[in-house]
Amino acid sequence: MGLLTGALPDFPWDTLAPYADRAREHAGGIVDLSVGTPVDPTPEVVRRALADAADAPGYPQTWGTPALREAVVSWFARRRGVPGLDPAGVLPTVGSKELVAFLPALLGLGAGDVVAHPAAAYPTYDVGARLAGAEPVATDDPAALLGGPGGDRVRLVWLNSPGNPDGRVLDVGALRAVVDAARAAGRRTGRPVVVASDECYAELPWDEPWASQGVPSVLDPRVTGGDVTGLLAVYSLSKQSNLAGYRAAFVAGDPALVADLLATRKHAGMIVPAPVQAAMAVALGDDAHVAEQRERYRARRSALLGALTGAGLVVDGSPAGLYLWARPARGDDDCWATVGRLAEAGVLVAPGAFYGAPRHVRVALTATDERVAAAVQRLAAVPSA
Numbered sequence: 463m464g465l466l467t468g469a470l471p472d473f474p475w476d477t478l479a480p481y482a483d484r485a486r487e488h489a490g491g492i493v494d495l496s497v498g499t500p501v502d503p504t505p506e507v508v509r510r511a512l513a514d515a516a517d518a519p520g521y522p523q524t525w526g527t528p529a530l531r532e533a534v535v536s537w538f539a540r541r542r543g544v545p546g547l548d549p550a551g552v553l554p555t556v557g558s559k560e561l562v563a564f565l566p567a568l569l570g571l572g573a574g575d576v577v578a579h580p581a582a583a584y585p586t587y588d589v590g591a592r593l594a595g596a597e598p599v600a601t602d603d604p605a606a607l608l609g610g611p612g613g614d615r616v617r618l619v620w621l622n623s624p625g626n627p628d629g630r631v632l633d634v635g636a637l638r639a640v641v642d643a644a645r646a647a648g649r650r651t652g653r654p655v656v657v658a659s660d661e662c663y664a665e666l667p668w669d670e671p672w673a674s675q676g677v678p679s680v681l682d683p684r685v686t687g688g689d690v691t692g693l694l695a696v697y698s699l700s701k702q703s704n705l706a707g708y709r710a711a712f713v714a715g716d717p718a719l720v721a722d723l724l725a726t727r728k729h730a731g732m733i734v735p736a737p738v739q740a741a742m743a744v745a746l747g748d749d750a751h752v753a754e755q756r757e758r759y760r761a762r763r764s765a766l767l768g769a770l771t772g773a774g775l776v777v778d779g780s781p782a783g784l785y786l787w788a789r790p791a792r793g794d795d796d797c798w799a800t801v802g803r804l805a806e807a808g809v810l811v812a813p814g815a816f817y818g819a820p821r822h823v824r825v826a827l828t829a830t831d832e833r834v835a836a837a838v839q840r841l842a843a844v845p846s847a
Contacts, residue, residue, distance in 0.1 A: 478812070480804040486736050488808025493837040495766075495826045498626070498784045500704040502758060502830075507753035508703060508741045515740035522736035524728050524759040526554040526712070533743040534712055537742075540713055541749070542664065544681045551717040553724055554734040554742065557709040558662055562586045562620075565694075566594035568726050569656060571617050574773065578604045579620040582628050582787075582819045584660070587620045588671040605643035613652050619644055621659040624666065624677060624782035627817045627824040631667070631782050634678050637685040644692065654692050656719065662698040662711075665752055666759060669781035677782060681715055701784055702752045703745045710734070710742045759784065762827045762834045769841040770825065775800070778822070785827040789814075796820050807840040 479497060485492040525531070531549040538544040555561040563586050566577050575596040579587035583600065591598035596617070601607050604619045619640060623632040625649075637659070659680035667673045678685065681695050694715040700706035713720065722729040727733070734742075745751075766786060770777055775788040790800060797813035800823045804811055814822030829837065 473838070478801075478810070481801050482810050484802070484805040485808045485810040488840075490808060490836055490840075493809045493829060493833045493840070495829055495837065496810045496824075498701070498826045500700065500706050501828055502704050502755060504704045504707075505745070505748070506706065507748055507751065508745045511744035512708070512737050512741040515737040518736040519735075519808040521669055522733050522739060524733045525724055526552060526734070526778070527736075527739050527743070529568075529699060529737045530554060530743045533746040534714055537746040538679070538681065538714065538725050541676070542679045543676060544679055544683070547681065547690075547714060548717050550715045550745060552712060553720045554710075554712045554739060556704075556711075556732060556734055558660065559586055559712040560694050560732070561696055561711065561713055562660065563590045563593060565658060565723075566590050566596050566618055568723050569618060571596045571774055572616060575586055575617040576612065577618045577620065578607055578673060580622050580625060580630075581618075582625070582630075582814070582817045582822075583622060583628045585816060587622075591618075594638060605639045608640075608643040609656065613647050614643075616647060616655055617653065619655065619657045621657065621680060623661060623665040624672075626660075626783060627785050627812070627814070627819070627822070628778065628787040629663075629668075629780035629783040630671050631677055634684045637678060637680050637682070641680065641685055641693065647694045648692065656694065656695040658696060658713075661695045662696065663701060663783040665702040666696070666756060666784060667782040668763060670761065672782050682762070692716055692719070694719060699742060699745050702755065704755065705741070705745065708738050710738050710745070712742075729814065731835075758831075759827045762829070765834055765838050766825060766827065768837040773804075773841040773844040775823075784827050787814075787822055788825055788826070789822045796817045797823050803844065804841075807844050809837050813829075 474805045531552040534552045535547045535549050538547045572595045576599050576600050577591035577596050588598040609817045644657045648654045664677040667677050679695050694713050696713050698711040770788050774791050776791045777786050777788045780787050797815050801813050812824040
């Protein structure tokens with residue numbers, strides 16, 4: 463056993479393997495809707511940028527090229543309602559997962575410190591706290607936690623909007639309440655509380671008001687009051703631009719926090735390759751391919767939403783993001799029973815137990831049109847629970 467693995471839970475997807483094997487036995491093969499890995503082509507404009515930058519004999523810049531940091535600043539102003547972001551507060555990361563996993567350690571958290579994260583959540587928030595030796599606490603009301611009896615131990619609050627797995631969107635008021643509570647706790651204890659918002663699905667809003675107004679960022683001036691101190695926003699190009707294989711992401715916000723992260727990452731050699739940085743800058747400047755991909759997901763979402771409902775499932779929330787968050791309309795079946803029932807039809811979904819929700823399943827929109835059509839056909843024959 464490794465030095466760290468003893469403190470970590472088993473990797474959740476390993477327990478899904480028997481259900482995947484069952485789904486593969488279907489005559490038409492498996493329709494895998496269990497993971498959010500993009501399947502559509504990487505946009506040509508991005509691939510061209512990567513190729514044009516392929517002659518890269520020197521080491522890349524850990525901080526990111528000025529062109530990339532300016533592209534992030536422009537993107538925040540154009541797409542997220544965050545004007546005037548300081549380029550010094552931008553740092554590319556090797557995908558967003560590594561930043562989520564290592565942020566508590568990079569911030570110097572350890573024994574006695576609390577990392578708060580959403581109740582239904584991506585497991586890596588919990589894992590990152592454990593890797594640092596801190597205590598993960600699941601809550602959907604971090605402002606109350608910060609103001610409560612144990613609030614003085616909270617050093618990092620993870621927000622996730624739109625949420626994985628449930629698509630939950632936090633409005634400006636909800637974001638502002640957490641930021642205000644974190645700053646109040648910091649003043650009370652003399653120890654700053656960092657608020658980090660994982661916003662990787664922000665370009666995939668489906669329901670109003672988010673579809674027309676956009677998903678607000680923790681860096682929005684209506685949230686920050688014009689002061690980004692103690693705040694970080696995390697974003698990935700994996701979903702909006704089909705760049706999961708590039709490991710292309712960034713963190714932005716408080717320049718002082720980013721400077722601390724940069725100093726550590728220089729020592730650790732955590733650097734985004736130069737050709738990927740060039741491709742990221744181009745991807746962030748091109749809205750057309752993002753809109754095209756959003757429409758692909760919109761069509762798949764519509765088809766799967768109707769099929770799941772017809773199969774006796776209720777889709778809760780899911781106003782944004784890359785997933786449908788579903789549960790049986792009747793009965794007391796737990797998530798594994800639903801996973802098994804759908805696997806018999808050759809459709810693999812993720813159990814809500816992976817995310818702290820034992821009755822739900824998470825259904826990804828990341829399958830080809832042909833595979834989604836197959837799932838729709840199969841779900842029509844699934845007996846209701």
